Amino acid sequence: MDxxxxxxxxxxxxxxVALATRDTARAFMSLRILLIDCDAERARLVEExxxxxxxxxxxRRSAAEAFAELDALRPxxxxxxxxxxxxxxxxxxxxxxxxxxxxxxFVDQSDEDASLRAIEAGVSAYxxxxxxxxxxxPILDVAVARFRYIEALRSELARSRxxxxxxxxxxxxxxxxxxxxxxxxxxxFAALRRQAMNEGLRLVEVARRxxxxxxxxxxxx
Amino acid sequence: MIKRALRSLIFxxxxxxxxxxxxxxxxxxxxxxxxxxxxxxxxxxxxxxxLIVAAERGYFAAEGLAVELWRETSWxxxxxxxxxxxxxxxxxxxxxxxxxxxxxxxxxTPMCVPLLLDRNGNAFTVSRSLYxxxxxxxxxxxxxxxxxxxxxxxxAREALAAGxxxxxxxxxxxxxxxxxxxxxxxxxxxxxxxxxxSVVPPPLMVEQLAxxxxxxFIVGAPWHTLAVxxxxxxxxxxxxxxxxxxxxxxxxxRRSFAVSYPRTLLALTRALLRACLWLDDPxxxxxxxxxxxxxxxxxxxxxxxxxxxxxxxxxxxxxTPQVCxxxxxxxxxxxxxxxPREVSWYLREMMRWGEIDAALDAERLAxxxxxxxxxxxALRTLNxxxxxxxxxxxxxxxxxxxx
Numbered sequence: 001m002d003x004x005x006x007x008x009x010x011x012x013x014x015x016x017v018a019l020a021t022r023d024t025a026r027a028f029m030s031l032r033i034l035l036i037d038c039d040a041e042r043a044r045l046v047e048e049x050x051x052x053x054x055x056x057x058x059x060r061r062s063a064a065e066a067f068a069e070l071d072a073l074r075p076x077x078x079x080x081x082x083x084x085x086x087x088x089x090x091x092x093x094x095x096x097x098x099x100x101x102x103x104x105x106f107v108d109q110s111d112e113d114a115s116l117r118a119i120e121a122g123v124s125a126y127x128x129x130x131x132x133x134x135x136x137x138p139i140l141d142v143a144v145a146r147f148r149y150i151e152a153l154r155s156e157l158a159r160s161r162x163x164x165x166x167x168x169x170x171x172x173x174x175x176x177x178x179x180x181x182x183x184x185x186x187x188x189f190a191a192l193r194r195q196a197m198n199e200g201l202r203l204v205e206v207a208r209r210x211x212x213x214x215x216x217x218x219x220x221x
Numbered sequence: 222m223i224k225r226a227l228r229s230l231i232f233x234x235x236x237x238x239x240x241x242x243x244x245x246x247x248x249x250x251x252x253x254x255x256x257x258x259x260x261x262x263x264x265x266x267x268x269x270x271x272l273i274v275a276a277e278r279g280y281f282a283a284e285g286l287a288v289e290l291w292r293e294t295s296w297x298x299x300x301x302x303x304x305x306x307x308x309x310x311x312x313x314x315x316x317x318x319x320x321x322x323x324x325x326x327x328x329x330t331p332m333c334v335p336l337l338l339d340r341n342g343n344a345f346t347v348s349r350s351l352y353x354x355x356x357x358x359x360x361x362x363x364x365x366x367x368x369x370x371x372x373x374x375x376x377a378r379e380a381l382a383a384g385x386x387x388x389x390x391x392x393x394x395x396x397x398x399x400x401x402x403x404x405x406x407x408x409x410x411x412x413x414x415x416x417x418x419s420v421v422p423p424p425l426m427v428e429q430l431a432x433x434x435x436x437x438f439i440v441g442a443p444w445h446t447l448a449v450x451x452x453x454x455x456x457x458x459x460x461x462x463x464x465x466x467x468x469x470x471x472x473x474x475r476r477s478f479a480v481s482y483p484r485t486l487l488a489l490t491r492a493l494l495r496a497c498l499w500l501d502d503p504x505x506x507x508x509x510x511x512x513x514x515x516x517x518x519x520x521x522x523x524x525x526x527x528x529x530x531x532x533x534x535x536x537x538x539x540x541t542p543q544v545c546x547x548x549x550x551x552x553x554x555x556x557x558x559x560x561p562r563e564v565s566w567y568l569r570e571m572m573r574w575g576e577i578d579a580a581l582d583a584e585r586l587a588x589x590x591x592x593x594x595x596x597x598x599a600l601r602t603l604n605x606x607x608x609x610x611x612x613x614x615x616x617x618x619x620x621x622x623x624x
Contacts, residue, residue: 082301082302083294085294085425087295087297088295088297088393088420088422089419089420091420115328116307118305119301119307120307
């Protein structure tokens, strides 16, 4: 069975695909990397990370934007967020232009760990056919590291926002107890904590219940 | 054209005969799962319901499985994450595991399908302006779905003469939708040069139609209903008009997963079959709409989801949804059987459109991926009737012609 011929069969109305290998010519040229990312901060970080490598980074905010000038950009590697909504458009461009400039996804099957790491970090890379994995790898590593860094920052931010919201809930419940029961701040906090321990709940859950019960009682005439 | 057997499936006795009480033994068969923690992917669509229901109603947990569900925007993400091992299994388009198995997608990955999740569920929707053109050219009510093909042919010829092809979107190059649409366009001799196909992820279809970037799309529920409800489009053909009873979504894992974790796979198959059985009961469909409408799942209005799930079709804005029997079939009549004979239809379409070598043995290839033996094994442990959809209900067009 020879499936190789149909490997990147173009999706629509293109002729047979020529899988030209142009690596020999490219071996001495610096690589052109097109990063499609609507996150400007992340793009700046990737660019910083690539500074030491022999390559040139082009940044566009969307696949549609890149589409118009793809012939001029002539990227060797395209990097896009795995969850970007217009990734399908990019793949389609790759398929439509298969003859002129084949773009195939880089999944180096000899190194499944690398592919998994990239995909888990949300990095999808499309590489001109014939480019050796050894040249792609360091660039991909940079992208993965920077994407992860941004992700870590974002989840840190989300976590501290959630912490803050929880602290506010506890404060409100404490205030309510102080006001309705004439407790001191320490007494109110101790009451909440005792309830949490007795019921095996988190403090914030008890606070939430106190507030919702109070709201319910206020509504009942 | 609906075959008699399919008609009986849709309108008749089988539906009443489907036992409402579950037919599962109480004891667990899988005390030793090799890999109880499993990550499964889905795309926000009504037919992600079997995965969502199995999680929400505790069918996975009953098997001793700890399943994490991952919502993916596009089929490209599902493909990549399955191939790289970031997901263990996923809801997939029926032809997608075939394309991955054959290497039509970038990373060639041997795949395994233990069950189909559903049949039908798609609708071809055109923009209001294209629909107006179709109506004028057809000089009659193009809204009657049986006539819409002829009307579209007239509109396509006009578009071709004007040098402005019609732009239609499907959800993935190797999708049920692409092959259904091409099949339907071909049936009505719509000139292929008049059509430009593109790919848009299902949850973004309506937005693309609203922006005027496409003239129509074929997609699964609820996105076509949403387009009609929003006054943007008109449904001109449903799955049940194009190829009634076609296999729609499959549950797929990498073959290496199936080989390494057979008991886990059996447990997953059982849980999903139970979810499909629950979903097939008309009395559960409204509750299912509520379960899947959550933001972390399909994230669509319950009312919109209910129309399709209650086997109704809202073809035009402002109309009352019409009964569309069998619009979503999740279980009855052996609908979950991953029968290579039926699925080989997609391979024959791939051959017809020059995507794979026409000399390949379609049925044998389909049988490498779609494994009825796994489906039957799971059915046996559930004491369920051993039914095969193809035996009684498949439309003739779907099955290979006897040599």
